[in-house]
Amino acid sequence: MALDNDTRLNSLGFAKPPADTRVVVAMSGGVDSSVVAAKLAEEGYDVVGVTLQLYDHGAALAKKGACCAGIDIHDARRVAEDMGFPHYVLDYENIFKDAVIDEFADSYLAGATPVPCIRCNERVKFKDLLETARDLEADCMATGHYIQRKIGENGPELHCAADANRDQSYFLFSTTPEQLDYLRFPLGHLPSKDATRELAAKYGLSVADKPDSQDICFVPNGNYASVIEKLRPGAAEPGQIVDTDGRVLGEHNGVIHYTIGQRRGLGIGGLEDPLYVVKLDVDTKQVIVGPKSMLSTRTIPVREINWLGDEALASRPEWEISVKVRSTRPPRTAIIRPLSDTEAEVELLTAEEGISPGQACVFYETEGSRILGGGWIWKGR
Template sequence: MKILAAMSGGVDSAVAAARAVDAGHEVVGVHLALSRAGGTLRTGSRGCCTIEDAMDARRAADRLGIPFYVWDFSERFRDDVIDDFVAEYRAGRTPNPCMRCNEKIKFEALLERAVELGFDAVCTGHYALLVDGPEGRELHRASDAAKDQSYVLGVLTAEQLAHTYFPLGTTPTKALVRAEAAERGLTVAQKPDSHDICFIPDGDTRGWLAERVGTAEGDIVDRSGAVVGAHEGAHAFTVGQRRGLSLGVPAPDGKPRFVLEVRPVTNTVVVGPREALATAEIAGTRRSWTGRPPSASSFACEVQIRAHAEPVAAQAEIVGDEIVVRPASPFDGVAPGQTAVLYVGTRVLGQFTIARTVSAVPVGG
């Protein structure tokens, strides 16, 4: 096959490209420039897609003896990932920019261009398995549960799965990938994994948002509506948050309170007891199916609401444009804007963006 290897400058994508070469494919490496700030520098494990990452990717491609290019996707990244991130926070939701990047950049914009140029597939360093079943290609969890990235790939469609290649999915541990990189003479063998949001490399999400959304004082209220504190901008809070509340009125039981809801229209943050974070139902739209869709409108599945959360057994129901999910045991601290990924065993069934939640603890309960 003719393979376009997306090379981030990290060890995973470098080894994935190397394995594609070993498998006899015609491989071309490409690094995506997602920021027009050419001097952007990487600090330890913070951020990615920096100028150093582009240089590391080029060195890896040179070591593998494959052609290498840098493609400027910064405008598309700004429109589809950064602007979406800001808009979601303005609306009081908690977005996952990695999901949007995979959906809109790596497996939409990049894959579309790759196919137009005659490539058969895009290769990445994601830890996930592709299985060709009787009804088409399926996406499954990786062999290494600790590194499994099937959650952030839940946005892929059947057509996109047909043109993807994940050489690392069967690798038992990340340590083996690093050892292999060292054996191949790749200088990224011990490079730290990237963390945090790539376009906020200093990790100060609150400050970054304040510059773009602005600050405005508002009330912090309890579940009854009583004012218990004040804030300087609702965008700085997310469901489940405990730190940084600065409440002026203690809870009657003396226990800490947590953010239960963010209401951007009234610039209000709602707080309450820890147990009120238990969620009995989630629902949302903006859904997609990863391969074949379910055969019935109501079906049993497992649901994962964060990249590293434990999956929870649930019953899902399709009601018009909405998916409603009721877990066997309550979810913990779910925020609108998060992505719920549905599984059947190890197989990814699909995903949707959470639009509303129902607490397992009624007001006054």
């Protein structure tokens, strides 16, 4: 028996015409979110564009390569005007500072390697902005992330993007089932970024050739240390570079200038074997260096786990999964042993180098594209 036209689902999964379906599009001003908004507008949806002002963009007007700066707000507004849908700019500076920037500074000072883009998605875009979308009586919220939402036996599931080179699952592991029910990701199935730019050209968008953002939005040119010094004056205090036996090998001008696994820029040449940063001791202001072998890790303590599997995490003593410990590395086979619903020990079958507290450990099916959640790497007990 054929479905009645009124009961067929539209492209966003609702049993009503696009014109009766309101969707809030989170618009950064880049090509990805602009294409999402234009595509949905062309399909006849009731589109509302929202751009977040996350920090003082007055100083960033001429800064390219970061989202949510002044030029990006202008670009998002222009796309909305060209496509004929309303656009709002919301001042989220205080929320962003409290939820993302302050933790970034504090964790970096504690010797961790934070990933603020994950916290921004978790605490700002998929929390406060999502609630704003509900307040606007939107049926759903759409973003330009490269990730797929698929309907499984138990409801919406999170899956990797079709284009592995653009996949953003590492930055979205903390998306909860409730958020996933409300979110849509219209670009996740596209084969490449070129396909996105072709759509931008098709819609005549002014941002069609706009470069991708590369840096963390509030960290110009990737210079973490300069940002931390501004946020936490006096943080760049000098100290000693020592080996694992405590021998002093040199001096440094602040722990914040170093990261786990770093080799270059240590200023301790003349040694037979190359040395790498293996530990940062903020309390003693020491940068500890050692051989590359000391960077290898197989056991990772993980906490604040967001689990997206069908069965409860703690329902089994262990799970065989794949994990990513860096956004740029492919998933590796691992065993996860739950300690509670939000804490676990992850054992990598093959050791990884340069794993640092503050990074995310993201869980994947061993076969297939589904993301099973993830958590935050910490120092352990």
